[in-house]
Amino acid sequence: MAKDSPKVSLDALIPREAFEVKEQQAQISWNSIDKIQIRNLEKKDFFYPFLRKPDFQRETNEWDAQKICDFIESFLNGDLIPAVILWRSDSGYFFVIDGSHRLSALIAWINDDYGDRQISNNFYDGYITEEQKNAAQEVRKLIKDKIGSYQDYELSTQHLDTIDQKTLERTRNLGFLGIQLQWVGGDASKAADSFFNINQKAAPISQTEMRLLKARKKPNGVAARAIMRSGSGHKYWSEFSKDKQDKIENLAQEIHKLIFEPKLKNPMKTTDIPIVGNISTSQKNEFILEFVNIVNNIEVEKELDLEDDLVGDRTVKFLINCQKLAQRINSIDASSLGLHPLIYFYTYDGRYRVGSFYGVISLILYLEKTQSYNKFIQWRKDFEFIIWQHDDIVPQIVSKSSAVKAREKVRDFYLKIIEKLTQGVDKRNVIKEIIVEKTFGSIKIKSRVNTSDTQNKSFSRETKAAAFIRDALPKIQRCKICGGYLHSHSISIDHKTRKEDGGLGNLDNAQLTHPYCNTTVKN
Template sequence: MVKDSPKVSLDALIPREAFEVEDQQAQTSAYNIDKIPINNLRQNDFFYPFLRKPDFQRETNEWDAQRICDFIESFLDGDLIPAIILWRSNSGYFFVIDGSHRLSALIAWLNDDYGDGKISNKFYDGYITNEQKNAAIAARKLIKDRIGSYEDYNKLLMQGRDAIDTKTRGRIINLGSLGIQVQWVGGNASKAANSFFLINQKAAPISPTEMRLLKARKKANGVASRAIMRSGNGHKYWSDFSQEKQKKIEELAQEIHQIIFEPKLENPIKTTDVPLVGNISTFQKNELILEFVNIVNDIEAEKELDLEDDSTGDKTIKFLINCRKIARRINSNHPSSLGLHPLIYFYTRDGRYRVGSFYGAVSLILHLEKTKSYDKFIKCRKNFELLIWQHDDIVPQIVSKSSVVKARAKVKDFYLAIIEKLTQDVEKKNIVKDIIVEGNFGSIKTKPKVNPTDNQNKTFSRETKAATFIRDALPKVIRCKICGGYLHSNSISIDHKIRKEDGGLGKLDNAQLTHPYCNTTFKN
């Protein structure tokens, strides 16, 4: 199976801006240009700083390096380029109604910023993910090798006409004479917004998750999701709130993002200290975070639009506090943390990520929270983790019978069924068999263990390498001295075997490694 090329994030290159007041009219056409000269897209030009995307515009991250390179090359060679559609506000901003990827590709080339340059660093306050950096590096190399950088053309121009080959000379001439054709939308901001949605749905359909986020851009779940995705950086969908609330949102979002996505995961897996969310696409991460916010705050996707807009930021902060509480509980250094080991709960034996297992675990935590039954889980945790790892083929079967989000309740019930039988002292070897026979989860079955990474190639695949490491490393992972569950580097506490209250000293022979919750709550 051919894997999709990494998408390049050009989102920072054209900032977002609200359309301001709904009845604002477009500036008169007498002021509008019919072509954008290429140099107008440089950072120090008078035109570029006034380019804007509507605040409901989806992220500009759908093109891979090859497509960006193809477009720039087409422009340099004078090929026909579709016109950009703009709307000009009374404030003088040029809003891109259609063509943000085309404009951004040229801006990236002119300013040497494919998601990791000066413009992007400023936009993201210096926080750029490894995934984004690697995609930028790959794009820059491809473009430089195939067509050359903008700086390369400037240097060739300084060498004089005779030193330039015919093809390159033609491209330099085009750089001085060509531009991007522009069409203009008239009318007020409402008409411009309607034009945007109409054009984007027809030309390049917006994905369901993107549409949900766009429609929820002023609602607490939408703002909270955007904040977590970008660790409180990037475009501030919360900029209308007070400075105090903006700061609070950013602090909460940064902590949640760190808990969920740190430490960084490299492929193939060569460490057991993997993050809660593994290497899935940006689109999948966006969907996962939105669903996480919704699940934690008891919002059904079908009722998202019924939420009122959050005009003060109070609801957004409440949603983020709830998300932080659950994120901390799953795996963190907070005293409440159960320290669920991601490798056991969220990954396959060959290192692939299981989104359905993540939703199921979140639902389990919410149930344990509601019923105050954490101690019941702790008492059987060691055997619980053994069973879900041994029978890691069951959850995918449950998820396959429904949408991955809706299946979370069934996954939670499967986990609870295991906990209940362990509490009743049912023999471990019979627990999953009994659950299958009871028939509460449909036609699921235990399957013979077949190594999915077996192949006839002489070279080891990435999955085989990961599976080999996990197979040999997992038995060596340290376990909690209280519950016997696996310990993860993000969630370790040093416990007094004999409590300080009982006279225990801070000596080495009185110290043991535990989960934070086992130390601070269960033990006491």
């Protein structure tokens, strides 16, 4: 199967703004303006600074390098391009009702900013992911090779006698070509209705995007948006006080770092991997929204019942809860269980398991509520042996519904393992007994795929990862208190003999442990 080309982030190029801004209407018939010319999209023009997207607009990141290049080439050749639909607000802004990607592609070309230069850097406060940088470089190279940069055409006007015929024609076209306009009349409500009607028909908004749009002023929606971009990008929290804005951005940055760093590279060549593996932008949006909801006990069916957060207090509270949960999973915080991501969230060949993540969150929330962490710690070494040897069981449980809906079943599966171990069942027989009881449906033990009989001469990415993990796993350090695997982001140096019992700070008295085992179990 061919790998999908990475999507290019053009989201920074047209700022967002709320519709509900009131000022005196200028007496100009905007409907008479039927075209945007290329110069109107330059930063120094009087039009571009007033161009806006609705604040509920989904991110402008659906086009890949080829589509952007093809569109710009079509524009240069004078091909027929669908009209852009605008609405002028009482505040004087020109809102894009339909055509955000088309305008953004041209703005990107004009400013040589495909998500990684000045406009984007300012928009994202300097935080631009490697994926975004790589996608930008891909489209920049493609455009340079195929059609040339905007700056090349500007320079060509000074050397018309030396350029080739095609470039001459395109340069001439840039002098009069433009994007046709249509205008939506009426108030902000009419404009919003037009936006949703047009966008649902042209390119249906996904269920997750629609949930985020509807939750854009609710604490879970604002918290999710903040985490997605590590506190940068469009600030859905900009109406809160400066103090609340700073708290939201700092919390979001920490949470993002805790769950997405260090960056996972394929094929896997280190066990220093993040809690969350490589997932697409659309998956990431859904993932984070569900994370916020689960941690804060918000059921999907009741999202819309949440009241709007007008001052930011509840958004901050939601983020603090997410921070504590992320710290509990894997961090240097004293509360950290130091769950090794490889054991809990990945398969033996390096594939990420979203269902396991949701299940672990639910497990931690249960352990917190019942104050039963120590029972988990007591059996942790054997528990980790079981879930790693049978990393295919959770996907079987999840396959019967969805990862979110199945999270409590996954939690119960984990609790059942602990219960069996507590009852004295040998760790090699735990899964066999669970299968016989049929509490979790028709699950079965599957043998891991052996690729030794493959006819391919090249190793697949999964085989490379499996080979690395097979040889690296036995070398991972274990906690000297609970026997569970240690991750480099969650190691504490413990006194074998406590200081209050006379233990010294010398090498012989030092041992590696999980922070929780050091600060809580031992004490």
